[in-house]
Amino acid sequence: MLRFRSSTIEIKTPAEIEAMRVVGRMAAETLELVDGILRPGITTEDINTFVHEDTIRRGAVPAPLNYKGFPKSVCTSVNNVVCHGIPGPLKLKDGDIINVDITHKYKGFHGDTSATFYIGEPSPDAIRVTEVARRSLELGIAQVKPGGRIGDIGAAIQEYAEAQGCSVVRDFVGHGIGRVFHCEPQVSHVGQYGRGPRMKPGMIFTIEPMINLGSYECEILDDDWTAVTRDGSLSAQFEHTILVTETGHEVLTARTKPLLLSERFPNFPQI
Ligand code: MF3
Ligand code: CO
Ligand code: CO
DSSP, rough: HHHHHHTTTTOOHHHHHHHHHHHHHHHHHHHHHHHHHHOOBBBHHHHHHHHHHHHHTTTOOTTTTGGOOOOOEEEEETTTTTOOOOSSSSOOTOEHHHHHHHHEEEEEEEEEEEEEESSSSSSSHHHHHHHHHHHHHHHHHTTOOTTBBBBHHHHHHHHHHTTOOEEEEESEEEOOOSSSSEEEEEEEOOOOOSSSSSSTTEEEEEEEEESSOSSSSSSEOOTTTOOETTOOOEEEBBBBBEEEEEEEEEHHHHHHHOOOOTTTOOOOOOO
């Protein structure tokens, strides 16, 4: 029943919203700093070390570490990896794309954000999947306003990404977030307008579309975490933590400057 479904979604108090602003900004700052260390030759373990230390330096805790047994402090998902890539000895090379997904926990509250970065010179395929994922997140966020439905978000993303010849991953969804890392609502990145729980001021959730160049089907590797595209095609993702406000929305993980390796890469074709 709809009344039951929306009532399970927490409405944050003004004090909780302020705490979510603080941790959201912190996670965004760490992600901005990651942009500065990415280059061919570094390993995903190096990224983990950097994120871990920068998080601790801020007095925050990297929420992924030991979350349901996840062994590292950040997810690093390269090329055909859809999400939940585990940092390790893999060296980044020219032409790779990598999603870095950061979640800080500070004073009990979580801020969750990710971006896909280009390493060196990107291929046309890498540009296409990454720019479609970036725009998908923007279009999803644009649907967030009081009175709208959670299904509006996935509908807008699916409509756009499929029109661009890409596919939208079904196996992983955005999520409510606060004191709990993952809670209601589930925010599917595919869907229908006018369906799902009604958005209300004070709700906070992530939108984090994973866009594949080929089919949307995923497989989990033997490490029980790494999700890859079944067909080996490239996958890209962007994520923000979003507050529903009285008039629309506020991006709690907004960046203050453009990412050098991604939003500022020269000569992007306009998609
Ligand atoms: N940050 C991921 C998300 O967007 C979750 C990572 S859980 C982990 O929801 F255990 F893999 F870190
Ligand atoms: Co998330
Ligand atoms: Co995340």
